[in-house]
Amino acid sequence: MEKKSEGTLAIILLALIQGFLASNAVEVQPSINPAAVGDTVTLSLSPPAALKSGSWALGESLILTWLGDQQAVIPSHSGRAVVNILTGALTLNSVTMADSGVYVVQSSDPQLRANASITVLDPISNVTLQANQTDFMEFNSSAVIACSISSGSSPSFLWLNGSSEVTASDRVQLTDGNTTLTIVNVTRYDQGPFRCHVFNAVSNGTSDPVNFTISYGPDNMALTVNGQNTTSFSVGSNLTMLCSAQSSPPAQLQWAFRGEVVNTTGPLLGLYSVTEDQSGPYSCLAFNNHTNMNSNITSHITIAKSPFSGTEQQAVHGPLLPLLLLVGFLFSLPDGGGSFSP
Incomplete structure (x- = not known):
């Protein structure tokens, strides 16, 4: 009777576990997201689950299936996709932008279904600037600089003048998704150096500087x-x-x-x-x-002329000369000139 109770309890626990897993309690966690082209991405189950069989798909497109220690990978992912039969984790090598999307894992033993999205981005490369001209006359010309990249998905563009960010104003225009900088009626303070900084979630790059010569x-x-x-x-x-x-x-x-x-x-x-x-x-x-x-x-x-130069000096000092001579004479007397008696 006791063994029958234990067996019933085990069945109930197994059902609860399967129901728990089936209710999306298991999540898929990418090792990198977003990822750069060429990266290796692993999609792990959390918490880990020992799946005896299952499959991974990208959207509706099957990637691989496994049963026990046997797995079958479809040709489009041959050599790039592998599943860990102990944990159910999927590893994708050398990912491309085509690998972006929703990944779905399914298993019937135990019963579960979970998914996660990953995004694969092309890194930014070769940021360059092209100016309409570099020599200007102050207040008489407008400068136009275009920023471009050789590759890079979902890029964002930031302009710098020296170490300061360039923002739009009455004279400064940022157009074409911030890829073009226009400075109307350049002034002596618009000499630069101007740089374009381009970035996405996985990389960034900065152009060489452009300097303007402005006559003023x-x-x-x-x-x-x-x-x-x-x-x-x-x-x-x-x-x-x-x-x-x-x-x-x-x-x-x-x-x-x-x-x-x-x-x-x-x-x-x-x-x-x-x-x-x-x-x-x-x-x-x-x-x-x-x-x-x-x-x-x-x-x-x-x-x-100085007020104390030339004849003016003589006029000042002339009347003092006899007095100075008299004082010098008195002090030269034998008794020191302390008194004078007739």
């Missing part, structure tokens, strides 16, 4: 004298004037005094032992032969 200026000129902001100097001083301008290519610089061009070019103008008649407006003229633009800056320099 001259503008934002500055003029200093002896490295100072002052414009007043004493007669006899040495003056070094420094002129600068923002310009690409560098501007040609010419100097003028009182509206007349002087025979000095370049950023420096030196004046030595200046005199009063060298007071007046000094101008720096800048010209860019690429943009055909020019600009200028003027500083009014005043050169005057």
